[in-house]
Amino acid sequence: xxxxxxxxxxxxxxxxxxxxxxxxxxxELTQSFFTIADSELKPLPSPKVPKEFMELAALVxxxxxxxxxxxLYRLIFRLNHxxxxxxxxxxxxDVHKAQLLAKSVSKDIHKMHAFVRFKKAVIxxxxxxxxxxxxxxxxxxxxxxxxxxxxxxxxxxxFTPDGSAHWNMETLSFSEGMSQSDFEHDxxxxxxxxxxxxxxxxxxxxxxxxxxxxxxxxxWSSLPxxxxxxxxxxxxxxxxxxxxxxxxxxxxxxxxxxxxEVKKSALSCNACPLASQATxxxxxxxxxxxxxxxxxxxxxxxxxxSGSAFVGPAGQVLAQAxxxxxxxxxxxxxxxxxxxxxxxxxxxxAGGGKARIHKKASGSEMHACxxxxxxxxxxxxxxxxxxxxATAGIALYGRLVQIQKERGKVxxxxxxxxxxxxxxxxxxxxxxxxxxxxxxxxNDLVSDIQSALAATKS
Amino acid sequence: xxxxDWNLIKSKLSILADAAKYDASCSSSGxxxxxxxxxxxxxxxxxxxxxxxxxxxCISLLKILMTNFCIFDCKYCVNRVxxxxxxxxxxxxxxxxxxxxxxxxxxxxxxxxxSGIIESSDATMEKLIQVAKTLRQVHxxxxxxxxxxxxxxxxxxxxxxxxxxxRVSANVEMPxxxxxDILAPAKxxxxxxxxxxxxxxxxxxxxxxxxKSFRFRAPKFAPAGQTTQMxxxxxxxxxxxxxxxxxxxxxxxxxxxxxxxxxxPIPHSDVLLPTEQPQLVRxxxxxxxxxxxxxxxxxAQELVNDENPDLPLDMDPKSAWxxxxxxxxxxxxxxxxREQLLRVPGLGVRNVERILQMRPHRKISLLxxxxxxxxxxxxxxxVITSDHNPDVFLxxxxxxxxxxxPESTQLSLFDxxxxxxxGEI
Numbered sequence: 082x083x084x085x086x087x088x089x090x091x092x093x094x095x096x097x098x099x100x101x102x103x104x105x106x107x108x109e110l111t112q113s114f115f116t117i118a119d120s121e122l123k124p125l126p127s128p129k130v131p132k133e134f135m136e137l138a139a140l141v142x143x144x145x146x147x148x149x150x151x152x153l154y155r156l157i158f159r160l161n162h163x164x165x166x167x168x169x170x171x172x173x174x175d176v177h178k179a180q181l182l183a184k185s186v187s188k189d190i191h192k193m194h195a196f197v198r199f200k201k202a203v204i205x206x207x208x209x210x211x212x213x214x215x216x217x218x219x220x221x222x223x224x225x226x227x228x229x230x231x232x233x234x235x236x237x238x239x240f241t242p243d244g245s246a247h248w249n250m251e252t253l254s255f256s257e258g259m260s261q262s263d264f265e266h267d268x269x270x271x272x273x274x275x276x277x278x279x280x281x282x283x284x285x286x287x288x289x290x291x292x293x294x295x296x297x298x299x300x301w302s303s304l305p306x307x308x309x310x311x312x313x314x315x316x317x318x319x320x321x322x323x324x325x326x327x328x329x330x331x332x333x334x335x336x337x338x339x340x341x342e343v344k345k346s347a348l349s350c351n352a353c354p355l356a357s358q359a360t361x362x363x364x365x366x367x368x369x370x371x372x373x374x375x376x377x378x379x380x381x382x383x384x385x386x387s388g389s390a391f392v393g394p395a396g397q398v399l400a401q402a403x404x405x406x407x408x409x410x411x412x413x414x415x416x417x418x419x420x421x422x423x424x425x426x427x428x429x430x431a432g433g434g435k436a437r438i439h440k441k442a443s444g445s446e447m448h449a450c451x452x453x454x455x456x457x458x459x460x461x462x463x464x465x466x467x468x469x470x471a472t473a474g475i476a477l478y479g480r481l482v483q484i485q486k487e488r489g490k491v492x493x494x495x496x497x498x499x500x501x502x503x504x505x506x507x508x509x510x511x512x513x514x515x516x517x518x519x520x521x522x523x524n525d526l527v528s529d530i531q532s533a534l535a536a537t538k539s
Numbered sequence: 540x541x542x543x544d545w546n547l548i549k550s551k552l553s554i555l556a557d558a559a560k561y562d563a564s565c566s567s568s569g570x571x572x573x574x575x576x577x578x579x580x581x582x583x584x585x586x587x588x589x590x591x592x593x594x595x596x597c598i599s600l601l602k603i604l605m606t607n608f609c610i611f612d613c614k615y616c617v618n619r620v621x622x623x624x625x626x627x628x629x630x631x632x633x634x635x636x637x638x639x640x641x642x643x644x645x646x647x648x649x650x651x652x653x654s655g656i657i658e659s660s661d662a663t664m665e666k667l668i669q670v671a672k673t674l675r676q677v678h679x680x681x682x683x684x685x686x687x688x689x690x691x692x693x694x695x696x697x698x699x700x701x702x703x704x705x706r707v708s709a710n711v712e713m714p715x716x717x718x719x720d721i722l723a724p725a726k727x728x729x730x731x732x733x734x735x736x737x738x739x740x741x742x743x744x745x746x747x748x749x750x751k752s753f754r755f756r757a758p759k760f761a762p763a764g765q766t767t768q769m770x771x772x773x774x775x776x777x778x779x780x781x782x783x784x785x786x787x788x789x790x791x792x793x794x795x796x797x798x799x800x801x802x803x804p805i806p807h808s809d810v811l812l813p814t815e816q817p818q819l820v821r822x823x824x825x826x827x828x829x830x831x832x833x834x835x836x837x838x839a840q841e842l843v844n845d846e847n848p849d850l851p852l853d854m855d856p857k858s859a860w861x862x863x864x865x866x867x868x869x870x871x872x873x874x875x876x877r878e879q880l881l882r883v884p885g886l887g888v889r890n891v892e893r894i895l896q897m898r899p900h901r902k903i904s905l906l907x908x909x910x911x912x913x914x915x916x917x918x919x920x921x922v923i924t925s926d927h928n929p930d931v932f933l934x935x936x937x938x939x940x941x942x943x944x945p946e947s948t949q950l951s952l953f954d955x956x957x958x959x960x961x962g963e964i
Binding site: 164166170171172177191194195197198199200201210212227228230231232233234235268269270272273274276277278279280281282283284285286287288289290291292295296304306310313314317321323324325443444445447448475479480481482483496 | 552557560561573574576577578580591592594597601602611612621644645646724801900901910
């Protein structure tokens with residue numbers, strides 16, 4: 082049976098009272114002994130130690146170091162005979178050693194609080210949580226009251242090779258240890274935890290040494306997440322490569338103030354994959370000195386074939402709205418946020434034939450195309466921009482705009498134009514589920530065009 | 540409650556944890572809560588890191604977004620509206636269940652919950668609050684909760700969040716408005732600092748109330764205070780801009796910490812952003828400088844200025860300051876005042892305290908400093924000790940920089956780790 086702190090304390094006190102110097106004591110056996118006649122000692126009837134010493138000693142006593150009892154006795158003796166403030170001299174050999182041991186024990190307790198992994202089990206019909214943990218020092222008694230404070234509402238057991246702790250919702254009791262091979266519990270929920278561990282890891286910051294410093298491999302055998310560490314490290318170079326090789330598209334806009342030249346170069350733009358699928362680039366058109374610019378989303382099937390913006394069904398709706406608002410199409414500049422048609426073939430077996438189904442541009446495609454729009458704005462310098470639809474909204478507002486909510490609100494803090502407004506895209510009118518909704522949206526569009534027109538005059 | 544579909548939860552979790560990992564905040568310290576007799580969970584002041592990912596970062600909380608759908612288009616963010624990432628959304632109940640199951644198995648200290656903005660800021664914030672409130676009220680959960688303030692949330696909601704959470708925080712993301720204009724056109728520094736101000740006022744108000752109340756304890760408000768995060772290296776902003784911005788945030792809003800997050804390449808990243816590896820050394824130098832501001836009485840202007848707008852990467856900021864201010868040295872470890880000792884390269888706050896404690900009992904030698912694990916390689920040129928220290932005569936040497944700066948330009952992992960844990964430099 083190993084000495085424990087309480088036995089050592091009683092023993093040390095009696096040796097101190099007799100005045101036995103440390104070099105004459107031995108703590109190898111269960112009981113200390115000394116080898117000198119009582120008469121040669123200088124007795125010390127009431128030995129004293131500072132409170133800090135007792136705190137330090139309680140930790141040192143748990144260290145897995147056979148020298149600890151002798152070290153503690155040396156310290157307690159020197160505190161009484163040499164310097165009551167000895168503990169302040171942290172570079173003293175004994176103080177230093179004791180503090181290192183205490184630090185190592187504290188750390189081990191902290192790591193036990195961190196690394197115990199409970200598994201849910203049903204024992205005698207009761208929901209119980211069980212864990213197996215291997216500590217470096219003899220800390221089961223010091224470390225487990227923490228789990229009572231935290232998980233006192235359910236019974237649990239923690240097994241370690243040096244001893245086990247059990248909570249039955251009334252008392253904390255201790256029993257002998259258990260080896261890992263005898264601990265047979267699985268918790269399918271560990272897989273959910275592993276999923277989290279995998280996803281929270283950022284491969285761009287791989288630092289294996291740092292991880293190991295804080296979570297020593299000696300603890301890994303009872304950590305479910307440790308099972309996938311090697312896999313995560315192995316995958317890292319590939320993940321980084323995939324990230325850096327993800328193609329990033331951005332249109333290269335010529336450095337000129339000549340609109341025709343800009344358009345010409347846009348016609349051969351193949352910055353993103355949309356170019357290869359579309360018939361041609363559909364660039365903006367209209368009055369190059371317009372005070373009002375209308376920005377739609379992206380060309381559709383008919384625009385793609387003709388090369389002109391807003392000529393398809395949606396274009397016709399816009400034309401009607403413009404007319405009703407009293408705006409001549411020739412007086413304004415019309416363009417789209419994305420300049421190529423994106424489509425997928427219709428499902429032929431469902432009778433789609435060769436129809437091309439319009440598809441919304443992805444974020445990276447929208448982004449790739451944006452320099453063209455910015456150049457058009459720079460050249461035309463409109464006083465007012467009216468964005469039509471969500472894609473145009475993202476391009477010009479820098480965020481997703483809910484049209485229902487934000488139409489009618491005039492923005493004057495945009496870098497693109499003095500006044501920025503948004504309205505329904507004409508295709509949203511075509512897509513309306515009933516004619517009431519369609520005419521409501523159409524009237525909205527007309528009134529938004531009118532507001533835009535008014536803003537050019539203010 | 541019916542059993543959740545764990546496979547569905549797992550697939551959402553993989554998206555929404557991935558989406559949250561760029562927020563560097565991980566701390567679970569600074570708060571105290573006792574377990575409720577009818578529930579589980581407590582907070583004992585010191586945070587616990589329950590695991591470490593292979594990136595060396597601690598895992599203390601279940602850090603997730605409620606949803607990564609977002610109406611904003613902040614270029615540095617993997618969740619911006621124009622990003623092509625997969626999207627998902629947790630219900631408040633799913634988050635509550637995950638938190639409780641994770642906590643019960645001792646995987647975590649609690650929950651860190653943020654979200655992309657859907658519908659409106661307030662609608663999103665309300666859902667985050669609902670999660671915290673359910674955990675506290677329905678499940679009597681007293682583990683740690685950190686709620687992120689959704690940009691632009693109203694004051695009432697911020698005040699309610701602080702009632703349930705241990706920490707409430709708003710990210711400024713960038714040191715200056717100019718950077719936000721480029722990368723996050725719909726965000727303003729002011730909106731973040733307005734939230735910070737509201738939190739700071741409420742925190743100090745609640746503390747006052749608590750002091751005054753005897754019989755009935757006034758309710759706590761975000762007892763672990765607030766923090767913020769700045770992304771480093773996504774724009775050309777200098778360390779000087781960053782540190783001056785931090786200093787002013789610390790002074791105005793009593794922040795516990797500013798987190799610096801080296802911009803790291805994200806999948807589907809915006810073309811405006813750098814693709815090279817994150818500036819980890821720079822990030823570490825900023826953390827070191829940040830410690831100097833908070834615990835060593837340094838002013839930002841002493842560390843970075845017009846002539847030296849960026850912290851040097853090849854040495855710690857205190858050594859760099861010492862090299863520029865050699866007239867301040869040597870400092871006698873046996874007689875110098877606390878604030879003088881704190882300025883010595885290699886002497887950290889804890890060692891300064893130890894030296895002060897030891898001085899009445901013992902003359903301190905260079906060897907003693909070695910036992911305290913003071914990095915003599917740096918320190919010996921700046922101190923007078925009880926024994927003969929010939930290196931102090933090299934203080935004015937032109938080659939001093941070469942002597943104290945580490946040979947390799949790469950910061951050793953040990954340095955980083957030490958700093959991260961103890962804050963000592």
